[in-house]
Amino acid sequence: MSTAAPATPNQPAISATSAMPATSTAPLVQITDLCKAFSGVKALDRGQFELLSGEVHALMGENGAGKSTLMKVLAGVYQKDSGEVKIDGRAVEIADPRAAQALGIGIVHQELNLMNHLSAAHNIFVGREPMKHFGLVLDEDAINAQAAAIFARMHLHLDPRTVVGELTVAKQQMVEIAKALSFDSRVLIMDEPTAALNDAEIAELFRIIRGLKAQGVGIVYISHKMDELKQISDRVTVMRDGQYIGTVPTASTPMETIISMMVGRTLDASDRVVPDTSANEVLLDVRGISRGQAIKNASFTLRRGEILGLAGLMGAGRTELARAVFGADPVDAGEVHVRGTKVQIRSPQDAVAHGIGYLSEDRKRFGLATGLNVETNVVLATLDRFSSGGFWLDQNAIHATARDYVQRLAIKTPSVEQQVRLLSGGNQQKIVIAKWLLRDCDILFFDEPTRGIDVGAKSEIYKLLDALAAQGKAIVMISSELPEILRMSHRVLVMCEGRITGELSAAEATQESIMHLATLRPSAVDVVDTVEPVLA
Structure with missing residues (x-):
């Protein structure tokens, strides 16, 4: 097993492999040398990423490091300028989000995108509702049954008829995940999923993530919270300034190493002297x-x-x-x-x-x-x-x-x-x-x-x-x-x-x-x- 070392600005990105969960031979997702520029400014410069079936793979980096751009290319929101994306070992072109969904790629954005006046089931299948009577009448029983089946897969106790506006933020996020899974997603991208959750809600989210992982879903987990990574991820890939820095196994890599990879330097507060302010005004x-x-x-x-x-x-x-x-x-x-x-x-x-x-x-x-x-x-x-x-x-x-x-x-x-x-x-x-x-x-x-x-x-x-x-x-x-x-x-x-x-x-x-x-x-x-x- 090899681990990654941080790249310096003058070095190419360094690949790494590590012990993973048992998976098929071909990675579920493999991104190589991906480039993307906006108005001449490079947001991605030879970006790389790999995701295996049944893996939670954390993607980290400072704001502006290129994480979201990389994932938006994978989700079809942006189109790459150059580079290659493979799904199950086969090169693909992802022209738009619908094409990504057809490939089994779902994304749960940090900002929830739900209609509060509709039920959970209607939010999941909006625009794709099952119909009856020659397509003239919405089949409420079918839409609720299909949503209930997805909730059962997630081991989530939620009535699909519940109006989304009545749910907690955590439950609304579960509906977003169910919506992504409704496209038969095998790849689930989660962007800062715990930003608005308390500890109990985070534990519930992690339970669902582990359940999906056991079913072979590959999960890309974007977060700034170091403590979460140790709990939920198998590997961590770090990006900096639009470039791939390296991939390391979570369990055996100190957080200080990951932080150093992210910022290009070591953050050490051990030499901080606390002044005596007891006599101050x-x-x-x-x-x-x-x-x-x-x-x-x-x-x-x-x-x-x-x-x-x-x-x-x-x-x-x-x-x-x-x-x-x-x-x-x-x-x-x-x-x-x-x-x-x-x-x-x-x-x-x-x-x-x-x-x-x-x-x-x-x-x-x-x-x-x-x-x-x-x-x-x-x-x-x-x-x-x-x-x-x-x-x-x-x-x-x-x-x-x-x-x-x-x-x-x-x-x-x-x-x-x-x-x-x-x-x-x-x-x-x-x-x-x-x-x-x-x-x-x-x-x-x-x-x-x-x-x-x-x-x-x-x-x-x-x-x-x-x-x-x-x-x-x-x-x-x-x-x-x-x-x-x-x-x-x-x-x-x-x-x-x-x-x-x-x-x-x-x-x-x-x-x-x-x-x-x-x-x-x-x-x-x-x-x-x-x-x-x-x-x-």
């Missing part, structure tokens, strides 16, 4: 914030130059606390002090006026105007500074300011006129950061700052947060990824069911200690609150 002092059942008597302080990690399980109240401090949601009780002075924050405008910025976990919905360009988004929170006489905007000043922040934050964009929706997730996040830095916010709430971005972009965001803290910014970082909390935080606050259940220094914080506090029920907290003063 307190910029934010939150006292006794309560809001219904979501937040219960939450208090904390935040010092200049500090990154305060806010950890907890889903539903713990972390985002609710940040939104309450920012004035996005009303509170029942509590006080907020900024630089030692009590302030009234009844709206986000009040928070911004006091130097507080909030970067939402849903940056596309709450942080960006994705249909507008980079420079407009950068100055969106400070347009009043660029108005002349209150009527005209100084476009030259806007352009120069945006270019300055693009350079300072290393935002990768062809120009400041580029539409934000066309940029990668990491660069979109940097634009949100630029907006709040331009607003002179000294207190910043980062809610899931690296959600949906690749490992290389994560490293850049980490460096940027460290740099902001070194400049004296005070940062609250909410994250569901414990390694991220441990890597970045100077202190860690942990929440459970609306309460702050504990505080840990960087030296004290471990995954175990955080999880203990994250599962510390209110009854246990009440007991601690009652007993501790007596012991003192």
